[in-house]
Amino acid sequence: MIPLRPEKGSSRGRPLALTQTILRAWERRFVNRALPYAVQQPDGTYRWWYETCTLDDLAAHLYGETTLALSCTDGRGHCKWLCLDGDTPDALSHLLALRDALAAQGLAGLVEGSRRGGHLWLFFDRPMSVAAAYGVMLHAFASLGIDATRYEVYPDVLHAGRAGLLGQAVRLPLGVHLLTGKRYPLFDVTGRPCYFATVRQAVEYLLAYPRLSAKALRAQWLALNPAPEDTAAERDAASALPQRQRVGTFSPVIRWVDVHISPLDLLADLAPDSEMRRTGQGYLGWCPFHDDRAPDSAGKPGTPSFYVVWNPRHGWSWKCFSTNCRYSWGFMRHSFELFQRLLDLTVKQTIVEACHRWPEADQDRQVAR
Numbered sequence: 001m002i003p004l005r006p007e008k009g010s011s012r013g014r015p016l017a018l019t020q021t022i023l024r025a026w027e028r029r030f031v032n033r034a035l036p037y038a039v040q041q042p043d044g045t046y047r048w049w050y051e052t053c054t055l056d057d058l059a060a061h062l063y064g065e066t067t068l069a070l071s072c073t074d075g076r077g078h079c080k081w082l083c084l085d086g087d088t089p090d091a092l093s094h095l096l097a098l099r100d101a102l103a104a105q106g107l108a109g110l111v112e113g114s115r116r117g118g119h120l121w122l123f124f125d126r127p128m129s130v131a132a133a134y135g136v137m138l139h140a141f142a143s144l145g146i147d148a149t150r151y152e153v154y155p156d157v158l159h160a161g162r163a164g165l166l167g168q169a170v171r172l173p174l175g176v177h178l179l180t181g182k183r184y185p186l187f188d189v190t191g192r193p194c195y196f197a198t199v200r201q202a203v204e205y206l207l208a209y210p211r212l213s214a215k216a217l218r219a220q221w222l223a224l225n226p227a228p229e230d231t232a233a234e235r236d237a238a239s240a241l242p243q244r245q246r247v248g249t250f251s252p253v254i255r256w257v258d259v260h261i262s263p264l265d266l267l268a269d270l271a272p273d274s275e276m277r278r279t280g281q282g283y284l285g286w287c288p289f290h291d292d293r294a295p296d297s298a299g300k301p302g303t304p305s306f307y308v309v310w311n312p313r314h315g316w317s318w319k320c321f322s323t324n325c326r327y328s329w330g331f332m333r334h335s336f337e338l339f340q341r342l343l344d345l346t347v348k349q350t351i352v353e354a355c356h357r358w359p360e361a362d363q364d365r366q367v368a369r
């Protein structure tokens with residue numbers, strides 16, 4: 001059986017339905033921004049829809065009822081994946097070789113067939129800056145002696161890395177290409193197309209595919225491009241001030257987020273690999289800002305060092321207990337700053353993002369703008 005040939009009539013994968021849990025995992029993996037999304041037209045082109053892409057829309061794509069392409073960035077310069085598009089006649093074999101070469105550099109990805117060649121997907125475990133993702137990939141290309149211009153990369157820094165721009169749309173895997181009526185296969189580690197009996201099996205196979213650590217890639221990028229940290233340090237100093245001193249100089253949106261948004265929810269959404277667990281009065285997990293999983297110099301395994309706590313007087317706060325971490329010093333910090341640090345944005349950008357996510361935070365529109 002050809003992998004996921006579009007089923008005629010009856011089954012369409014319905015009997016082995018995609019569950020909410022599966023669809024949410026698919027959404028977490030692929031949706032950089034839910035609005036707008038692009039829908040393939042019968043001539044194979046795509047048209048943007050200025051509506052929110054729902055789990056039902058994602059299911060319709062996977063069941064072959066419609067074919068979606070999603071923006072390759074969140075519009076603020078962050079992405080959850082890179083997709084390399086090869087469309088020369090021999091692209092598929094090149095992409096499979098490239099996949100193996102990149103995997104040896106720590107950038108393991110998944111190859112999927114396409115109409116004219118294939119796509120190589122690199123997935124990140126949380127949104128990361130396009131500049132860092134793209135930069136690390138280019139560095140790997142250079143060290144492998146590969147000409148990067150052979151592939152289209154989505155997103156690329158020129159077109160999609162800047163905040164505010166709508167990233168190009170990339171067709172989601174496993175949908176039916178309307179021009180050919182085909183679903184294109186995923187390729188296994190040996191380079192052979194995968195065979196699945198149902199849509200659900202194919203989706204689960206893809207979702208089990210490991211994601212790269214955004215934290216590790218960002219560290220790699222910073223090592224390649226040491227950036228002056230002065231302004232960041234100043235911002236740290238400002239946001240580490242006690243809450244009362246911050247009032248007046250900072251937006252009410254910041255206070256709204258600090259009061260209403262739990263760091264645990266932010267971590268579950270933006271840094272799920274922190275795996276926060278209840279401990280004593282608070283919660284402890286892996287730090288999203290430094291590598292506390294690595295063994296220490298004596299070879300002892302790493303310990304979780306990121307601490308979150310709630311108390312009636314100060315609300316939610318957090319800090320890292322590791323002296324290796326820049327978030328270990330000073331006062332306990334609050335939710336807004338965690339949100340900012342996880343998204344790697346400026347304060348102003350974070351306020352805009354917060355109002356976008358939690359419209360009720362936008363009590364004073366003049367500040368939010």
Ligand SMILES: [Zn+2]
Nearest residue numbers: 287290320325
């Ligand atoms: Zn830390």
